Amino acid sequence: MSNKEFTAELSRRLGLTMKDTSEMVAFLVSNMAQELQEGNVVAIQSFGTFEVKKKAERITVNPTTKLRMLVPPKLVLNFKPSTALKDKFK
Amino acid sequence: MNEKLNIQSLVELLVARNSINKKDADVLVKEFFRLIEESLEKDKYVKIKGLGTFKLIDVDSRESVNINTGERFEIQEHTKVSFVPEASLREAINRPFSHFETVVLEEETETGDSLADIISDEEEQKDDGTAQESAAKTVDTDEIDDVSSMEIVSDSAISENSEQQQHCDELMIKEEQRAVEMDNVEEDVEPETNDANIRVEKDSANERTDYTDIEEHTDNSELLEEVDAETSDTSLPPSRKNKFVSMRYFISIAILIILLSAVAVIHMCFPNLFSNKAEILDKSSSTKVENVTNQVVSIDSVALGDTISGINKNDYTETEASKKGIAKQKTNSKDANTTKGATDNTNSNTANVASIKSSQKSAAFEPDSVNYNIVGTKTTYTISEGETLTRIALRFYGTKALWPYLVKHNPLIIKNPDRVPCGTTINIPILQKKDSVYR
Numbered sequence: 001m002s003n004k005e006f007t008a009e010l011s012r013r014l015g016l017t018m019k020d021t022s023e024m025v026a027f028l029v030s031n032m033a034q035e036l037q038e039g040n041v042v043a044i045q046s047f048g049t050f051e052v053k054k055k056a057e058r059i060t061v062n063p064t065t066k067l068r069m070l071v072p073p074k075l076v077l078n079f080k081p082s083t084a085l086k087d088k089f090k
Numbered sequence: 091m092n093e094k095l096n097i098q099s100l101v102e103l104l105v106a107r108n109s110i111n112k113k114d115a116d117v118l119v120k121e122f123f124r125l126i127e128e129s130l131e132k133d134k135y136v137k138i139k140g141l142g143t144f145k146l147i148d149v150d151s152r153e154s155v156n157i158n159t160g161e162r163f164e165i166q167e168h169t170k171v172s173f174v175p176e177a178s179l180r181e182a183i184n185r186p187f188s189h190f191e192t193v194v195l196e197e198e199t200e201t202g203d204s205l206a207d208i209i210s211d212e213e214e215q216k217d218d219g220t221a222q223e224s225a226a227k228t229v230d231t232d233e234i235d236d237v238s239s240m241e242i243v244s245d246s247a248i249s250e251n252s253e254q255q256q257h258c259d260e261l262m263i264k265e266e267q268r269a270v271e272m273d274n275v276e277e278d279v280e281p282e283t284n285d286a287n288i289r290v291e292k293d294s295a296n297e298r299t300d301y302t303d304i305e306e307h308t309d310n311s312e313l314l315e316e317v318d319a320e321t322s323d324t325s326l327p328p329s330r331k332n333k334f335v336s337m338r339y340f341i342s343i344a345i346l347i348i349l350l351s352a353v354a355v356i357h358m359c360f361p362n363l364f365s366n367k368a369e370i371l372d373k374s375s376s377t378k379v380e381n382v383t384n385q386v387v388s389i390d391s392v393a394l395g396d397t398i399s400g401i402n403k404n405d406y407t408e409t410e411a412s413k414k415g416i417a418k419q420k421t422n423s424k425d426a427n428t429t430k431g432a433t434d435n436t437n438s439n440t441a442n443v444a445s446i447k448s449s450q451k452s453a454a455f456e457p458d459s460v461n462y463n464i465v466g467t468k469t470t471y472t473i474s475e476g477e478t479l480t481r482i483a484l485r486f487y488g489t490k491a492l493w494p495y496l497v498k499h500n501p502l503i504i505k506n507p508d509r510v511p512c513g514t515t516i517n518i519p520i521l522q523k524k525d526s527v528y529r
Contacts, residue, residue: 001129003139010125014117024118027108029140031100033179040093042100047123048171052183059195072190077142077183079173085127089146089169 036077048081097123130171142175459494462521467499475512479504486518495519 001009011021032042036052043049057073093099097119104115126144129136134146151167181188471482483493497507499519504510 001133001136003137006125006129006136006138009129010121013121013125024104024108024110024114025122025138026140027104027110028100028119028122029138031103031107033140033182035093035095035103036179037183037185039091040095042095044097044123047127048173068195069192070195071192072187074187074190075184077175077179079144079171081171081173085171088127089131089171 044082046082046084048079048085051078051080052076053078140176140179142173142179145172145174146170147172457494458489458491459498462492462495462523464495464499464519465522466520467517468520469518470515471518472515473510473512477512479507479510482516482518487521492521495521 007018007022007025010025011018014021016024032050035042036050039052041049041051052075055074055076058071060069060071061067062069100119101112101115104110104118105112110118126136126138130144130146136144138144146169148169149167152165153162154165155162175183468486471486473482479493479496480490483496484490493507496516496518497504500516503514503516510516
């Protein structure tokens with residue numbers, strides 16, 4: 001389901017215009033993103049948790065060129081589905 | 091930082107930041123996630139702009155071994171929920187580390203952390219990470235906090251880090267040696283950022299005085315202690331931090347020594363940087379350098395003569411009798427090694443020359459041989475060791491630029507202006523400016 005379809009369905013359920021719902025969704029998502037950037041954890045009951053995790057730097061070997069590369073450390077966004085969700089799809 | 095947000099907090103944020111009324115916001119958030127769930131079920135794929143993509147991925151069954159009992163069992167096929175963040179969000183979250191790039195590693199030639207050590211360190215860290223996720227969470231968030239507050243710093247930290255493993259710097263050797271000494275090596279953002287913090291401050295400190303170096307260093311260690319305190323409850327051993335701290339000390343001390351030696355050298359060459367001009371003028375005769383050649387005459391008598399002689403530049407005949415000169419050198423014979431009987435006088439003399447030169451630096455020095463007429467011989471002068479025609483011109487005429495006249499007036503004596511042996515007696519011409527009377 002693409003973004004458009006999602007927004008359309010959401011607007012239908014909320015009884016709002018597409019424009020309004022897309023705007024609200026954008027607000028919601030940007031708020032979440034902002035909190036995540038500050039390092040907070042977003043946990044949604046029966047859905048899952050969004051978390052920022054740090055990945056350490058590591059040495060890898062490019063299999064084709066055989067060069068040893070140093071991958072720098074980074075912060076990644078991680079989603080962990082809740083058990084309810086996992087069971088639902090099992 | 092470290093906060094756990096739920097649906098309610100998201101609702102509150104919507105109300106506060108985006109002025110949506112609470113009821114609507116509440117309905118929105120709840121329906122939002124419910125819809126994701128349902129769409130995922132329906133389409134197995136949901137893409138949300140600004141967030142990312144949720145997918146259902148089918149996993150086939152595979153064989154596995156029960157860790158405790160060792161007996162084999164089968165992991166059933168199942169469907170897992172996957173989330174891939176959108177590129178812009180990924181970038182935004184990684185902003186503290188955004189300047190890092192993956193680089194090619196050259197062969198490790200250094201003693202210190204061998205590849206095996208590094209890899210084992212990383213594995214060790216991974217084990218720590220998986221084993222203590224909750225602790226790691228707090229650690230990570232702590233680190234993220236520090237990281238976000240030290241953005242620029244972390245860049246240099248990581249670049250320094252990759253430098254370690256790539257280049258054979260002397261400093262890096264020290265650091266790695268320290269690393270080897272310490273048993274617990276833990277790779278961590280925090281020590282790296284601290285490291286970088288100290289390094290950045292250190293880099294800027296290179297340009298400051300020694301005192302500030304020390305000051306900053308104590309600041310760094312204080313900062314370290316603060317950060318240490320923050321994460322003292324975590325499982326991170328401070329050994330790595332200590333490593334970096336002690337390396338910082340080495341670096342700062344090395345910088346100190348370099349600065350001090352530079353200052354010493356300068357004072358050797360220009361000890362009387364602040365002396366008055368009177369000294370400068372009469373000491374200029376004894377200029378130049380003791381060494382360079384072996385023909386050193388009684389510098390002491392010369393120096394004495396200098397101190398006695400008046401300020402007037404023209405009173406050289408008395409003082410220069412005992413001197414011997416050498417080849418003409420345009421520049422820094424001032425930097426004379428004071429090895430040969432370096433008296434304070436000679437030192438001050440060279441310094442004075444230097445100060446004269448510096449004072450006359452602004453004056454353009456273009457060799458001049460057309461603006462003046464030679465109208466006679468003023469006096470004779472015996473070139474002493476280390477003297478050049480430019481210096482003599484300076485002494486007699488107040489400007490270096492007139493040395494060609496010395497050559498012109500002594501064609502038989504000065505065959506090669508660049509090589510006038512010391513002890514040569516030359517005639518000093520009287521110069522008259524072509525358009526005015528000069529004396």
